Amino acid sequence: MNAVDQYVQILADNRAGKGTGIYSICSAQSTVLEAAMLQAKKDESILLIESTSNQVDQFGGYTGMKPADFVAYVNGIADKVGYSKENILLGGDHLGPNAWQNEKAEPAMTKALELIREYVKAGYQKIHLDASMFCADDPGDRHQPLADEIVASRAAAMAKMAEETHSEFCAGQPKPVYVIGTEVPIPGGAQEEEDTVVPTTPADAVKTIEVTKTAFEAVGLSDAWNRVYGVVVQPGVEFGDDQVFHYNREAAKGLSEGIMKEDRFIYEAHSTDYQSETGLTQLVEDHFCILKVGPWVTFAYREALFALAMIEEEMLAPQGIETSKLRETIEAVMLEEPKYWQKYYPGDDIEQAYKRKYSFSDRSRYYWPNPKISAAKDKLVAHLKANPISLALLSQYMPNQYNAVSEGSINNDVEEIIINRTQDVIGIYARACGMSK
Numbered sequence: 001m002n003a004v005d006q007y008v009q010i011l012a013d014n015r016a017g018k019g020t021g022i023y024s025i026c027s028a029q030s031t032v033l034e035a036a037m038l039q040a041k042k043d044e045s046i047l048l049i050e051s052t053s054n055q056v057d058q059f060g061g062y063t064g065m066k067p068a069d070f071v072a073y074v075n076g077i078a079d080k081v082g083y084s085k086e087n088i089l090l091g092g093d094h095l096g097p098n099a100w101q102n103e104k105a106e107p108a109m110t111k112a113l114e115l116i117r118e119y120v121k122a123g124y125q126k127i128h129l130d131a132s133m134f135c136a137d138d139p140g141d142r143h144q145p146l147a148d149e150i151v152a153s154r155a156a157a158m159a160k161m162a163e164e165t166h167s168e169f170c171a172g173q174p175k176p177v178y179v180i181g182t183e184v185p186i187p188g189g190a191q192e193e194e195d196t197v198v199p200t201t202p203a204d205a206v207k208t209i210e211v212t213k214t215a216f217e218a219v220g221l222s223d224a225w226n227r228v229y230g231v232v233v234q235p236g237v238e239f240g241d242d243q244v245f246h247y248n249r250e251a252a253k254g255l256s257e258g259i260m261k262e263d264r265f266i267y268e269a270h271s272t273d274y275q276s277e278t279g280l281t282q283l284v285e286d287h288f289c290i291l292k293v294g295p296w297v298t299f300a301y302r303e304a305l306f307a308l309a310m311i312e313e314e315m316l317a318p319q320g321i322e323t324s325k326l327r328e329t330i331e332a333v334m335l336e337e338p339k340y341w342q343k344y345y346p347g348d349d350i351e352q353a354y355k356r357k358y359s360f361s362d363r364s365r366y367y368w369p370n371p372k373i374s375a376a377k378d379k380l381v382a383h384l385k386a387n388p389i390s391l392a393l394l395s396q397y398m399p400n401q402y403n404a405v406s407e408g409s410i411n412n413d414v415e416e417i418i419i420n421r422t423q424d425v426i427g428i429y430a431r432a433c434g435m436s437k
Contacts, residue, residue, distance in 0.1 A: 003046045003089040004125050004174035010433075011229050011266050014289040021284035021433035024048040025426070026093060026294035028055055028063050028070070029368060030077060031301055035422040037083040045435040047083070048126065049074055050091035050292070053098050058111075058118045062366070067092075067122035091126035092119040093292075096158065098133055105135035109154060113161045120165040125176055127162055128232070128268075129155040132182030148207060152215035155180060159216060159224050178224070179268050179290070180212045181205070181232035197245045200233035202258035209262055230268040231259075235288045239274045239295075241345070241359040247279035249286055256286035268292065273299075274360055280432035291433065296425050298365035304421035305377060306357075307397040308414060312383055314393055324380035326373075331356060333370050340366035384414035400424055 001009070013020040025036045028051060040047035055061045056070045065073060071090060078085050095116055097108035112131070119127065131154030134146050145151075162176050183200045208231055216225040235252045238245045249256070259265050269288040272280060273296035280291060309326040316323055334341060334356050341363035345355040356364065367373055389412055395402040401410070401417045410416040430436040 002174055003087055004177060006046045006087075007048070007089055007126070007177065008229065011289060012264070014266055014284065014287060015260065015264070019281075019285050019434050021289035021291060022046070022048050022435070023291045023293055023426070023429035023433050024050050024091060024093075025297065026050050026052065026292050027297055027365075028065070028073075029298050029301060029365065030073075031418060032297045032422055033074065033077050034081055035419045036297075036426050037078055037081045038419065039423050039426045039430055040087065040435075041081065041083045043430055043435050043437045045430070046087045046089055048089045048091055048290075050093045050126070050128075052093040053095050053115060053130075056092075057099060058114050067118045067124060071122045071124075089126055090124045091128065092116075092124045093128050094130040095119060095128055096130040096133070096154065097135055098130065101133045101135055103135060104137040108135045109157065112154070112158060116158045116161045117165045120162045120176060121169045123170065123173070125174060126179065127159075127176050128179040129158050130182050130232075131155050131158065148211045149215070151182065152208075152212040155212055156215035156219050156221060159221055160219055163221065163224050175227060176224075178228040179230035179232060180228055181208050181230075181268070183232060183234045197234065197236045197238045199236040199252045199255050202254045205231055205233050205255060205258060205267075206262070209265065226264075229264055230266055230290055232268045232270060233288075235267065235269050235283060235286075237269065237275055237279070237283070238271050239360045241355050241361060244274045244360070247275055247283055249282045252286060252288075256288070259287050266290065277428045277432055280429065284432055284434070289433075291429060293425070293429060295360065295362040295365065297422060299360065299362040300422045300425045301418065302362065302364055304398070304418045305380065307421075308384060308389075308417070309380055311389060311393045311397055312380055315387060315390055316383060321383070324376045324383060326376040326380050327357070329376040330364060330367060330373055333367055333372055334364065337367075337370075381414050388412060389414065389417070 007022060010020045010022050036047055051070050055063045056065050056067055058066055060066055074088060075085050078088060097112040100108035100111045131151050132146055134142060138146060140147060159178060166176055213225055233255060235247060237247050259267060267288040268290035269283055270292045272291045273293055283291060306327055309324060312323050341356060344361060344363055345352050345359065391402060398421060401420050404410045404420050405412045410420050427436065
């Protein structure tokens with residue numbers, strides 16, 4: 001069974017009450033993707049990997065990769081770890097005019113349609129259609145959502161482009177599957193202290209489905225509409241710099257029950273990072289069965305490297321060996337180049353310094369490719385390969401990885417330890433989705 005068919009089966013089983021779900025790795029970080037593939041390989045499961053319209057677009061996005069580049073990049077990692085490319089389901093997240101909302105609607109949508117075309121042509125098969133943002137000449141109150149009918153009409157136009165592109169370039173592959181809906185938190189987490197996060201109302205979820213169905217049918221996309229399986233909603237989960245809003249299934253009960261009145265639909269939940277395993281399991285059981293995770297996996301990667309840098313200091317500095325100074329290097333580069341964190345981290349100098357290191361929104365993830373940081377990381381890894389990691393220090397700073405080494409499930413190897421720490425988070429999702437073996 002191909003990855004698309006397996007995905008559809010997981011969603012159908014979820015509606016049947018089997019508690020199945022699928023997690024979506026929303027990251028372009030190579031170690032994170034390697035860890036996710038190793039987890040999926042162990043679980044003998046498919047793996048959903050998504051890039052956003054900001055990360056990857058026809059101009060390169062902030063990663064510098066076009067859709068075909070990202071596909072080749074992911075496939076290269078799969079080859080490295082021996083994971084079957086047939087089991088990778090590639091998704092495009094928030095595909096639409098988001099990057100061009102400062103332009104008028106016509107040129108913005110022209111670019112959005114080209115974005116869709118490039119994604120589908122490259123082999124992406126799960127497409128999130130998101131035209132929720134105002135363009136420069138759209139009428140209406142910017143403090144209110146863009147009219148549902150405009151959003152749905154633009155989503156249908158993008159779906160039409162996806163269908164035509166698939167017919168032209170990918171006719172032998174499974175047809176695209178779609179997700180609609182836009183009620184999601186700010187990418188990367190909330191920026192201000194909040195008291196609560198209110199779930200989407202059941203009526204709003206139903207309206208999204210109905211209005212979009214009408215728009216699809218108006219442009220002759222009845223067949224494509226039958227491949228719209230997911231609707232993005234807010235189940236009441238979110239995170240900020242130092243706070244997490246945990247899932248409250250009672251508050252989301254109406255939303256959870258309402259989706260079962262719709263044919264084939266399930267929910268996609270964004271910003272599920274830092275939820276408890278119990279909460280994630282309940283989300284899946286309550287039909288929020290596509291769980292998006294991004295900052296938490298890069299946060300775990302950062303935790304691993306910070307912990308290893310502290311081990312390196314303890315082990316090598318007393319011997320007079322010049323250490324990697326990884327943490328200091330990251331701080332210096334983030335201060336030199338503040339564009340990825342400055343508008344996301346309010347507060348005074350002390351608060352901002354704390355957030356640059358430890359914020360749950362993990363803006364440091366944008367800096368790992370920087371040559372200075374990359375060189376510091378390479379030096380750290382080289383030091384801890386040449387000098388075997390003290391088990392006592394591993395226990396002190398990374399107790400889960402100490403246990404994994406003690407049990408023989410991983411070697412006392414710095415690269416295996418980094419991947420294993422990242423897999424701590426991915427494993428939580430695998431178990432919550434019923435994928436873990």
